[in-house]
Amino acid sequence: MNLEISIAGIKLRHPLMNASGILGYAREHILKLIRYGVAAIVTKTITPKPKRGYDPPILIELPNGGLINAVGLENPGKEAIPELVNEAKRHYMPILVSIGGVNEQEFIEVASVANDAGADAIEINLSCPHTKGYGIEIGTDPHNVYNVVKSVASVVSIPIIAKLGLSDKVVEAAGKAIEAGAKALTLINTIKSLYIDVYTLKPVLTNIFGGLSGPPIHPIAVRVVYEVYKEFQPEIIGCGGISSWIDAAEFIIAGARALQIGTALRGGSQNVIVSILEGLRNWMLIHGFRDIREAIGISVRG
Amino acid sequence: MNLEISIAGIKLRHPLMNASGILGYAREHILKLIRYGVAAIVTKTITPKPKRGYDPPILIELPNGGLINAVGLENPGKEAIPELVNEAKRHYMPILVSIGGVNEQEFIEVASVANDAGADAIEINLSCPHTKGYGIEIGTDPHNVYNVVKSVASVVSIPIIAKLGLSDKVVEAAGKAIEAGAKALTLINTIKSLYIDVYTLKPVLTNIFGGLSGPPIHPIAVRVVYEVYKEFQPEIIGCGGISSWIDAAEFIIAGARALQIGTALRGGSQNVIVSILEGLRNWMLIHGFRDIREAIGISVRG
Amino acid sequence: MNYMVGKYSVRPAKVVSNIEIAKDIYILELEPLHLHEIPQPFNFFMIWVPRVDEIPLCIADFDGRKLKFLYKIRGDGTKALAKHYKDMMVGIKGPLGKGVNIRPTLNSKWLVIAGGIGIAPIPYLIKTWKNYGINIDLLWGVKTMDEIFNIYNFFPSSVGSKIILATEDCRYKNGYCGTVVDALRCIDVKEYNGIIAIGPNSMLKIICLELYELNPYIALETMVKCGMGICGSCYIKASDKLLCTDGPVFSCSEVIEHLRSSNINY
């Protein structure tokens, strides 16, 4: 059974990687992610300058089984990219550098460093829902999406992946990203949410608002993947609420070639990735898929 | 301890009613809802002509604890309104008639019937995410929201409540609805989603896409209520994922005066409303609130 | 993470067998990958026939692992279901409804009256109630003889229950000639501790009216679309009852208005 897949031209041992923001900004993080068994590393979103992020609480579990986070894009800035890329390469791991910025110039700045450092691809984060100026304000406007992707594409030679969040025009934005040169799309990011404690009567996150991730957003993410796949059949990395092989398989038959896992990696359990892969293999057996590529988008075509 | 509240000028014994689409289009449904203990009845969204709705499957529970539905606005059409209103009145129950349409004229048509039948208010459904032409296409554009609310307001004398769904510009749309004459807002509706069965490789709902409701959407709904309350302090009916008194209290401190419950009424359990009310009373005791109005929006102001 | 998969989710089930055992009548055996809870007699499942329909069917038998259903071809959904063979997958939602929800006294004697495919839930009722030492006599009426199948063969636990047959085409010689209602008039219903009837509304209406003072139980059929008390399609006229959460078994007194106002006759 073949689980190998290529995404944006990068060869992967299997379709699973971590989602951006799950560790991924220090060398040590890369070691940890490798332990988890991912087929590629995605870095934390890197901005031109180091960012301190918000004070805790930055991340909490909700009664509905999801997480809400407002980390505030804490990251060491673009200077850290070469070290991260080198560490991944030392372990023969593909590495996707997630980049963020408040304007085209900032995206270009970080992208160039990643390009020169020898990253395998750039993931442009157009969708962070809780850090003002970074992300969702850009991602909801298909026109802005086009411009950012286009300008990054004009300065780098490595493949570009555009990461979009939920928005009214996400399908249109996906189309624009492809038109502007994105080789693949990551769908979706977290969804802006709020958690208030009814005992202290106060919002819990320091930033008040945060992004919802985990099982609650999975059916929304699958919908977005399906709609975008149906419209354009691009290469898609499905992301949002994967916690079992069933969630993973659902993304694949909706049109995803590769998958990112965030929330389910909490708690440091080493067998999340392993058990998803095992489940996928059994599932392929049931259906007689010899290659995972046979399954991609099958529910859309069928 | 006083749980009485008025919304859009309607006096309620307590803040809990059913959400539109939970029964509410036959006399018998009204009896059932009264059994559940609601303080007001909200009808199923009524369109000018009867609508058959989609074939089953129309409603399923998801692994994440939510429901996905695509009922297709099945309803008996505007002729049924007087009977529904009369049945509610026979039991001294306030009744809100939810109305739907594909253009201003259709909304006006149904609203007039509700107005003449003596309904207590009209809830304009601007947000159904899965029935083409009805709802979300209108609700995502603040300009359209303004026009629909304004035109309904020009023909009815009873209060109007605008029901909005999640969209990029939901805060702006809320402002427009108020400007156009809505006395209150219901926030939010379901979120467009998809569930595909990995064994048969097929979407389960006949309509393919459906609206996600229940616990998964609660933190998103609370966020919308908070943002809208912060901006305009209008009268808000919070809706989305309430299944315990804690979820209800969270909506109230985010700015909701009244609450609607949908998904949690599944299975026909008669004590959902009762136990939420009991929980709210205990909670008021803890905080020394003598009147539930003291709690409304307290986390926004505080 | 393992989230509770609730009883209203659609869970995969594998077809073990699906064979025609009488004219247009099939017995379907399913093996669910997970079962939410042990079904009770008269519980029903929504059987999802992928991309075609979702059909409510009462449980006909259960052996702790596999579910059996009896169904009759009526329209597109049942027709499509009949085309499913071994190892194909369908989805199931349930067990739904309150089930039989009657507490019969130990060792009592009950009369069950079934019209047509109304026979479906009876084998499992007999099997389950046998454990309480309850004796069931079954009166089963059908339109034509080719609708009959041998209950004892397909459901060995029924052996021991008396089965009285009635055919409207009068071709079955060891039974009554006429409708189930005609046959019923020849039976001394007073000797039973309780009565349960299931079948077309027209039949149930007559039974409820004729035996009203005995207040029999009847199992109704209405349009079932969601199975969880939300969509409202299964309401029982002139009552606050929903078939999918309160039924499908009611006492005649609860639903007599519904039967009176019903013209549907299938």
Next chain:
Amino acid sequence: MNYMVGKYSVRPAKVVSNIEIAKDIYILELEPLHLHEIPQPFNFFMIWVPRVDEIPLCIADFDGRKLKFLYKIRGDGTKALAKHYKDMMVGIKGPLGKGVNIRPTLNSKWLVIAGGIGIAPIPYLIKTWKNYGINIDLLWGVKTMDEIFNIYNFFPSSVGSKIILATEDCRYKNGYCGTVVDALRCIDVKEYNGIIAIGPNSMLKIICLELYELNPYIALETMVKCGMGICGSCYIKASDKLLCTDGPVFSCSEVIEHLRSSNINY
């Protein structure tokens, strides 16, 4: 519906008491409304001080219902926490970390070395390990005498453990004069079956280097922001370990590079 509220959620806890027992050192007693699981020694909780901060604190004692913490005022968060009095609510997330995660042999003898507020988790360790018949000698060093409080009084289960004190200001007359490390040099560490040290990194570094062949366990402190292995702020340098999910207790050999490269000194 009752959804599993996981261990990473913020759950309400009521302040039972919160008193200063030595200079800038408080003992906080909390009564959680629900407790996710029984905490182990060296597990920690994130204590949410509403709208101010969320602070990791090790569990100092647990009686089956109430949690006790020992903390020292360091900055705004701990200062704000100190202002909380009886019946006020905070939030707690946990128990977090692997806890002590050592399986000591029954009836063995251990040396615990605590520097300053590093004393916090020790009373609960002593209490828990007592059940395995383990004997703990405690060496506790502080800068100035006014940081000392009577452990036996506040944590009666500690009675029976030998406590050796060291003050850097030399004002405590019944103990050593000097740092904990000075005092350690006067103790025959070889007579113990195991060693656990907790305190400032500078102290831990010396202990790890000097006693390296004994491979002692040490409890580290790093910046903890999420407590669930996601944010990455708690990583241990030159390792694949995260303090919040793999710690806070490590063996020296696992973290020696981290201590070597650490200049922080608090």
